[in-house]
Amino acid sequence: MLPEIAKLGHIALITPDLKKSLWFFSEVLGLEETEVVDGTHYLRAWGDFEHHTLSLKQGEKSKVDHIGWRTKRPEDVGKYAELLTEAGADVKWIESGEEAGQGRAIRFTLPSEHPFEIYYEMEKTQPDQDRKSVLKNQTYKSWRKGASPRRIDHVNLATSQNPAVIHKWLIDNLGFKMREFVDLGDGNILAGWLSVTPLVHDIAVISEPDAATPNRLHHLAYWFDNAQDILRAADILSEEGIKFVGPGKHGVSQAVYLYVKDPGSGHRVELFSNSYLIFEPDWEPIRWTPEDLQVGMTYWGQDAVLDNQDSTEA
Amino acid sequence: MLPEIAKLGHIALITPDLKKSLWFFSEVLGLEETEVVDGTHYLRAWGDFEHHTLSLKQGEKSKVDHIGWRTKRPEDVGKYAELLTEAGADVKWIESGEEAGQGRAIRFTLPSEHPFEIYYEMEKTQPDQDRKSVLKNQTYKSWRKGASPRRIDHVNLATSQNPAVIHKWLIDNLGFKMREFVDLGDGNILAGWLSVTPLVHDIAVISEPDAATPNRLHHLAYWFDNAQDILRAADILSEEGIKFVGPGKHGVSQAVYLYVKDPGSGHRVELFSNSYLIFEPDWEPIRWTPEDLQVGMTYWGQDAVLDNQDSTEA
Amino acid sequence: MLPEIAKLGHIALITPDLKKSLWFFSEVLGLEETEVVDGTHYLRAWGDFEHHTLSLKQGEKSKVDHIGWRTKRPEDVGKYAELLTEAGADVKWIESGEEAGQGRAIRFTLPSEHPFEIYYEMEKTQPDQDRKSVLKNQTYKSWRKGASPRRIDHVNLATSQNPAVIHKWLIDNLGFKMREFVDLGDGNILAGWLSVTPLVHDIAVISEPDAATPNRLHHLAYWFDNAQDILRAADILSEEGIKFVGPGKHGVSQAVYLYVKDPGSGHRVELFSNSYLIFEPDWEPIRWTPEDLQVGMTYWGQDAVLDNQDSTEA
């Protein structure tokens, strides 16, 4: 049986200004801190079930340390180690506990040099009593501070390479399915949105021809239950004097969005709501062309142009 | 006792494409038609209490026929006739019934040539049984079609004249109070928001130096109970292929907005929610300066630049 | 010229458990503390413009110390002192500063013994820099903690006396207008909603025949911009283990509501949104009868029965 990815697990970020990044992610966005181990802060949203969905560590410059994906079965990690090695990837093992809360895992990079991690075991550390939800199916009390998203949603990568090559690699090696894509009609694909879950995308890979490195982070995204929660987040960010793009609604994915950069690291975060789910087993990838790209990018609201100049290094 | 304005009553619009304007205001925005008299269509929102808050009539070009204001007392109409004549206005009487549902009224123009009407008597025509609300304090069933605003909110005028002169005229002659204004600091006022009610503005007058005529309509506005209703309206307009600006939130007035033009006439309509009420008897007009104008105009969202090039004639 | 009430100003509450009441109003509801003077805590919502809209003081038992109303003009306080004395009220003067932030004021009781205060002068103390809004027309940053209402809205009194007598007293002596009322059809009025502003009610007075005292507080209310904010408040209260009634929508006033009691004092607070404004100068009070009382009380949602057994003493 082939190994399978169950879900996006977490993003590990390096920031040159840890204090400011912690303020942004904890106080402004409102993530909760599970624990701090060896200078790495492990965070998650009130509805996330794993030990962490984001980690922050001080570093010389802004960078993605790795993007973690959880498998469906314990044995899938080893199977991926073999298959990816066969496929030419340089697979390294990470021992249990090397990343807090996590079991044995592998790390490798995509052909675009984006650093990935695959793991299965992860603690479900419980919150302290005073922050714990009264609901048995919810981790933390909601709405305790800041914008207060429910859970991690997806990651969006930019690359100076041909994104279609990366899409194919993700499909062939990790079992992703293409859900929507932009076909420039000249043989070039501008972007693709892919998932292993019914979410429209767990990952997107878009073209950024002039990027300084091939491995860029366009953004990571957290999910909110209601579009109104995005408007509330807009109030909160405005009061903190933090600039952002949006609100708007993409045609692609039908997401109500707002894009904001962590002032500590420059890493971009999408606050994300609405969108739709794909349960159809015979889903035909939605093909957007230059003719309908405008409504595809911005159904309404402030344009979230695919402005990749300011992506961060992954 | 001096006469007093109680509220903005209605806007009478001329449109070169009545059919398209009716589609826009009735089907897309979702106003209800009270009746049609001599080719004039009288409309109102589900929560409006008067016979009409908007009228549409076919004409050669887009124009505002008049902006109607209701007085606090029946005798105020005659008193205003006297006072305004003394103040130099050319006051004309409109007989009862000349405008459907309305009693005797006066018409005159501001120094900027904007056409105003003042009336007191107005029918409270009841809707047909199948459209009537089950609530005794609500006129029509809500949410029957289109965006479905609750009520008329305000009117925003543009002028090539000095807007400060018009503000003063409204304050001196009609009893408006200045609530917020933009002071360019060079002796010029860019815009002022004034009201006779606790609304931040029943009327605004802004500068449009290069306008073809001194009497321009920047927009009229309808009010929604929730910011989320504005997002829903954005979906509806997008599905009809109608362009608009927003959603966004002004600093001035704290309004969540969306600006859209009637495709039949070009008259601009603001879909408007949230904002705040002024009950303070000693309100100090909020003074915005070039330094804080950006947050004043756009607290967040798609800029609704004071782009007056495309105002319509009033 | 007769004196006039401009607005509801504040409610001064006595609580037997100040610590718990402060936790409820500050942390759970999210009011801000302007200052503490002689053991009295002065609070207001992020959008309130006055020094305080609520005060809390430790006392032997739960009680309303007074309900403060602001006049339209400075001289109105003295005029009311005369008129109310003529009308038989026992008017007492409160010196400037006796209540923090406030000028000279009068206190007296309604025929139902509800304690009222009338004042004009009130400081507009500015918040500390870190809590101050970036908006010039807003006091505090919104959404800093808890449910986070915008402003005080109204007060609802219960009485064992005939409420119609109190309605008439408010109309005759303080200039209130009846907006909606419940006529039991047997010569008895169950409740009336009255206002001096375009709000449907600044005050309501309802019958509670079996009350232990004639002067009861049914509830005080704070206003939210969106119905969704009420649902968010429901999440917050549920996570704190605080019981409440709602959400629901009244027919009367069209308010989306939620009723919750301060666990420190038992004083009931309504979290309130939507509703409508009355700008009509010839408003006919809406008369609800036993036949349509059900939709009048609960248009939808959890019944907020006029359950007065648990009102607090005013």
Next chain:
Amino acid sequence: MLPEIAKLGHIALITPDLKKSLWFFSEVLGLEETEVVDGTHYLRAWGDFEHHTLSLKQGEKSKVDHIGWRTKRPEDVGKYAELLTEAGADVKWIESGEEAGQGRAIRFTLPSEHPFEIYYEMEKTQPDQDRKSVLKNQTYKSWRKGASPRRIDHVNLATSQNPAVIHKWLIDNLGFKMREFVDLGDGNILAGWLSVTPLVHDIAVISEPDAATPNRLHHLAYWFDNAQDILRAADILSEEGIKFVGPGKHGVSQAVYLYVKDPGSGHRVELFSNSYLIFEPDWEPIRWTPEDLQVGMTYWGQDAVLDNQDSTEA
């Protein structure tokens, strides 16, 4: 390879008052009609991708004709036919086209006699041009009429049999996973929520000891993007004079809900929003006990008691 269920497909309902049921589902809820074939009306929501998610047919009494489930692969239908026959079910084949839009399918009943259908092939009939969305990933224009849900969500069955037996049957034979359940602690399970997708439930089965038949429909559910959309639906239903339960929020599934019965058939529909998704491969079913059942059933709002007296026959 074992066959797999991809998703809940549709519910086929029999109604004794087709006209009224059509009014309810089309005009009040706002579903769209794909086509009418041999007296059966095929409906779907604006965001549903299949030919239909609901069908309505006139019959002597209210009944569920069948509940349709789509497989992951074409060959899964035949595989299920074999496996279910082996498991003792009486499997009948339905020929292609016998149900409009649908390929060859099988029908059988659960041990509780609930009628199920399994199919793979289903047309993706396109809407007429004037109702078609401008978005390539959305079927119909949203918000065209009534409450306007996005898509079908789940079905909830009641039975006089031991629900634990049916849960086990669904897990063993159709691959469902238990997500949350109520354990009465006396050896009895009150209810279970199960899914094959990341939704908390595609199906629930609850105990109704005194039911007239073992195969009852508790409700079917349609999904809305925002909790505010549920409040808007409450307005719409209230204006139509249709009673309902809610709004409220379940602890189980964290769903914001409203329950309403089709006045034509009595079949109950849940209007459903928020909730959460389960991506964890090692999800431990959430076990609710009598001690925490109150918050499990009603986190807040009007109680949606598990009142099964009024279920309809399935």
